[in-house]
Amino acid sequence: MLKINNVSYSVKGKSILKNIDLEFKNGFVYSIVGPNGAGKTTLLKSLIKLIEPDFGDIFIANKSLKTIKQREIVKYVAFLGQEHLSKQPLNVLDVIVMGMLSDITSTPSTKHYEKAIKIIKMLGLEYLANKDFDKLSGGEKKLILIARAVAQNPPILILDEPTNHLDFKNKHHILRFITDFTKSNNMICIMTIHELEFAFYYSDFIILMKDGKIVAFKDKHSIFKEYDISNLYDLNITIKVIDDFICIKPK
Amino acid sequence: MNKKLFFMGFLLTAIIFFSVFIGPVKIPLDFWLLKNKSYYETIVYDVRLPRIILSCVVGGSMSLAGVVYQSVFRNPLASPDILGTAFGCAFGAAVGILLSGNLILIQLFSLISGILSTFAVFYIARKDGHIDILSLVISGIIVGSFFSSLLGLAKYFADPDNKLPAITFWLMGSFSDVGYKDVAIGLVCLIPICVIYYKRWFLNVANLEDEEAIAIGFDIHRFRILMIGLSTLLVSISISLVGIIGWVGLVVPHMARLVVGYDNKYVVVASLIIGALFVLLCDDIARSLTTGEIPIGIVTSFISAPLFGFLYKMNYAKNK
Numbered sequence: 001m002l003k004i005n006n007v008s009y010s011v012k013g014k015s016i017l018k019n020i021d022l023e024f025k026n027g028f029v030y031s032i033v034g035p036n037g038a039g040k041t042t043l044l045k046s047l048i049k050l051i052e053p054d055f056g057d058i059f060i061a062n063k064s065l066k067t068i069k070q071r072e073i074v075k076y077v078a079f080l081g082q083e084h085l086s087k088q089p090l091n092v093l094d095v096i097v098m099g100m101l102s103d104i105t106s107t108p109s110t111k112h113y114e115k116a117i118k119i120i121k122m123l124g125l126e127y128l129a130n131k132d133f134d135k136l137s138g139g140e141k142k143l144i145l146i147a148r149a150v151a152q153n154p155p156i157l158i159l160d161e162p163t164n165h166l167d168f169k170n171k172h173h174i175l176r177f178i179t180d181f182t183k184s185n186n187m188i189c190i191m192t193i194h195e196l197e198f199a200f201y202y203s204d205f206i207i208l209m210k211d212g213k214i215v216a217f218k219d220k221h222s223i224f225k226e227y228d229i230s231n232l233y234d235l236n237i238t239i240k241v242i243d244d245f246i247c248i249k250p251k
Numbered sequence: 252m253n254k255k256l257f258f259m260g261f262l263l264t265a266i267i268f269f270s271v272f273i274g275p276v277k278i279p280l281d282f283w284l285l286k287n288k289s290y291y292e293t294i295v296y297d298v299r300l301p302r303i304i305l306s307c308v309v310g311g312s313m314s315l316a317g318v319v320y321q322s323v324f325r326n327p328l329a330s331p332d333i334l335g336t337a338f339g340c341a342f343g344a345a346v347g348i349l350l351s352g353n354l355i356l357i358q359l360f361s362l363i364s365g366i367l368s369t370f371a372v373f374y375i376a377r378k379d380g381h382i383d384i385l386s387l388v389i390s391g392i393i394v395g396s397f398f399s400s401l402l403g404l405a406k407y408f409a410d411p412d413n414k415l416p417a418i419t420f421w422l423m424g425s426f427s428d429v430g431y432k433d434v435a436i437g438l439v440c441l442i443p444i445c446v447i448y449y450k451r452w453f454l455n456v457a458n459l460e461d462e463e464a465i466a467i468g469f470d471i472h473r474f475r476i477l478m479i480g481l482s483t484l485l486v487s488i489s490i491s492l493v494g495i496i497g498w499v500g501l502v503v504p505h506m507a508r509l510v511v512g513y514d515n516k517y518v519v520v521a522s523l524i525i526g527a528l529f530v531l532l533c534d535d536i537a538r539s540l541t542t543g544e545i546p547i548g549i550v551t552s553f554i555s556a557p558l559f560g561f562l563y564k565m566n567y568a569k570n571k
Contacts, residue, residue, distance in 0.1 A: 045462075048465075048466055050462055050465060050466065070465065070468075070470065071468050071470060072468075073468070074466070074467055074468030075468075078466075079466040080466075081460075081462055081463055081466060083460065083463075088455065088458050088513045089512070089513050090455060090513060090514060091514070094455065094514060098455070098456055098459075098467055099467060101456065101467050101468050101469055102468040104452070106449050106450065106452065107451065107452040107516055108452060148467070152467065152468075
C-alpha cells in the first residue's frame with residue numbers, strides 16, 4: 001500500500017504540488033491524467049525521492065519515505081522515466097542486469113545473468129536477448145526497460161508516460177503487458193498518460209490533475225460521468241462512455 | 252572475450268621482453284652468459300627496466316583515466332585534461348623548475364598543483380552538494396585556462412638560456428631520467444587502478460542519465476566524485492613523474508573499444524593493457540629512432556593523431 005499524505009512542493013516560490021492526498025492499493029493500475037505542467041511527473045518523482053516534498057509525507061507499507069535511504073527505495077519502487085539516453089551499445093541482458101544493481105558490489109555474476117534470462121523469458125522477449133540495446137526500436141527499448149524494472153522485483157511500479165514516442169500497436173502492447181503483470185503479481189502500478197482512451201481502457205482508477213492539485217480521483221467508470229473533462233483542459237470536450245471504452249470529441 | 256584479453260596480455264609481456272634490447276646501446280641476446288656482463292646488466296636493470304616498468308604504469312594509468320573520464324562525462328572526446336589537470340601539473344612543475352632544479356621538488360610541486368587544480372574544479376562545480384557534468388566541464392575549462400595562463404607567466408619570467416628550455420622539455424615529456432625511485436612513486440598508481448578495476452562495471456551505469464541511474468538505486472554523485480578523484484590522482488602522478496604525454500588518454504580507450512566492444516567490464520582491462528603497450532612502444536621509438544632522445548610527448552602525439560583518424564574511419568565502417 002502506498003499513501004501520499006498532504007504533500008506540497010515548490011521551486012523558487014512557485015508551487016508545483018499543492019496538498020496532495022492519495023492512497024493506492026495493491027492489485028490496481030492507476031493513471032494520472034492532466035495537461036502539461038500539471039505536476040504529474042513531479043508527483044511521481046516524489047515517490048522515489050528524486051525530489052523531497054516541502055511538506056507532508058509519503059508512506060510505503062506504513063514506512064515513511066523519509067526513513068528509507070535512497071539506495072533502499074529501489075527495493076520498494078521501480079521507476080521508469082520519460083527519457084532514456086543510453087548511448088552505449090550494451091547488450092540487452094547487460095541493461096536488464098542493471099535492475100539488480102543494489103545486489104552487485106563489483107561486477108554482475110552468472111547468477112544475475114541467469115535471473116535476467118529468466119525475466120526476459122517470462123516476459124516473452126527472448127527474441128531480443130542477444131541484441132544491442134541501442135539498435136532496438138523505441139517500443140522494444142521500453143519493453144527492455146520494463147524488464148529492468150521487473151528485475152528490481154519491487155511491489156510498486158511507477159511509469160512516467162510509458163506510451164510516449166510509441167506507435168498505436170506498441171502502446172497497446174506495453175499497457176496490456178503492464179496491467180497483466182501488475183494484476184498477476186498483486187502490485188501497484190501508477191503511470192502518467194496523455195491518451196484518455198488508453199487510460200480508461202487499461203487502468204482501474206483515474207486521477208485528474210491540474211495546476212498541482214488533484215481535481216478528481218475515482219474509479220474509471222464514474223469519473224467521466226461525474227467530472228467534466230472540459231474543465232481539465234480548458235477545451236470543450238464531449239466524452240461518451242460505451243461499455244468499457246470511451247469516445248472523445250472536441251467541439 | 253577473455254581470449255582477446257589474454258592475447259593482449261601475452262603481446263604486452265613479449266614486447267616488455269624485447270624492449271630491454273632496444274636502445275642506443277646494443278645488448279646481445281645472451282648478455283647474462285657473457286664474461287663482461289656487468290656492463291650490460293647495469294644498462295638493462297638500472298636504466299632500461301625502470302623505464303619499461305614506468306612507461307607501462309604511466310600508459311595504463313593515463314588510458315584508464317581516459318576510460319573513466321569518457322564514461323563519467325558520457326562524452327567520447329573527454330580526456331584526462333578535460334578538468335585542466337595537465338595544466339595544473341605543468342604549472343607546478345614550472346614553478347619547481349624556476350625555484351630549483353631538484354627533480355623531486357619538481358615532481359612534488361607538480362603533483363600538489365595538479366591535485367589542487369582538481370579541488371578548485373570541484374569547488375566551482377559544486378551546487379547544493381551535487382556536481383553535474385556540465386558544471387564540471389565548465390569549471391574544468393575555467394581552472395585549466397587559469398593554470399595555463401599561470402604557466403605562460405612562469406615561462407615569461409623564466410631565464411631563456413637555462414630554465415625556459417627545461418620547462419619546455421618537461422612539457423614534452425620524457426622517460427629518460429627514470430630510476431627506481433620514480434618507479435616506486437609510480438607504483439602508487441596501482442591503488443587507484445585496483446579500485447577502478449573493482450568498480451569497472453559501474454562505469455556502464457554511470458553512462459545513464461542522473462535520474463535514471465538514481466532510480467535504479469545508484470549513488471551516481473558519489474561514484475562520480477570517487478572516480479574522478481581516483482583518475483585525477485592517476486593523471487597527476489603520471490604527469491608529475493614524466494611530464495605531459497598527450498593523446499594517450501583519449502586514443503587508447505577508443506582502440507580498446509574497437510577490440511572488445513563497449514562493455515566497460517572489458518574496456519577497462521583492455522585499456523590498461525593497450526595503454527601500457529602503446530606508451531612502451533612510443534618510448535622504444537623515442538629512445539631508438541635518433542641518436543638523441545625524442546621527447547615522448549612528441550612521439551605519442553605524432554602517432555596518435557593519424558591513428559585516431561584511422562580509428563574513427565574504422566569505427567564508422569564497422570557500424571555501417
